[in-house]
Amino acid sequence: xxxxxxxxxxxxxxxxxxxxxxxxxxxxxxxxxxxxxxxxxxxxxxxxxxxxxxxxxxxxxxxxxxxxxxxxx
Numbered sequence: 487x488x489x490x491x492x493x494x495x496x497x498x499x500x501x502x503x504x505x506x507x508x509x510x511x512x513x514x515x516x517x518x519x520x521x522x523x524x525x526x527x528x529x530x531x532x533x534x535x536x537x538x539x540x541x542x543x544x545x546x547x548x549x550x551x552x553x554x555x556x557x558x559x
Contacts, residue, residue: 487527498531512537519544 492506497515504513504522512521513529520536522529 487524487529491529495529495531499533514539516544516546 487506487508492504492513495504495513496502497504497518497520499518499520500515502515502517504515506512506524507514507521510521511524513524513531514521516539519539520533521539522531522536524530
């Protein structure tokens with residue numbers, strides 16, 4: 487993902503900073519606990535498309551792996 491684009495993007499809910507999770511192709515807002523998908527290098531910044539992070543992930547303690555509970559298949 488382009489670093490300049492990433493620097494300009496904010497959470498559509500709270501206008502806060504997002505962290506890019508390259509492994510899961512998501513932009514994460516730890517304040518709202520939402521993970522927005524990045525498809526074909528295009529961020530999908532719609533709340534209805536976002537995944538709700540679990541409590542540990544929201545606190546930065548764990549990141550679910552694909553195929554595990556809470557992760558995408």
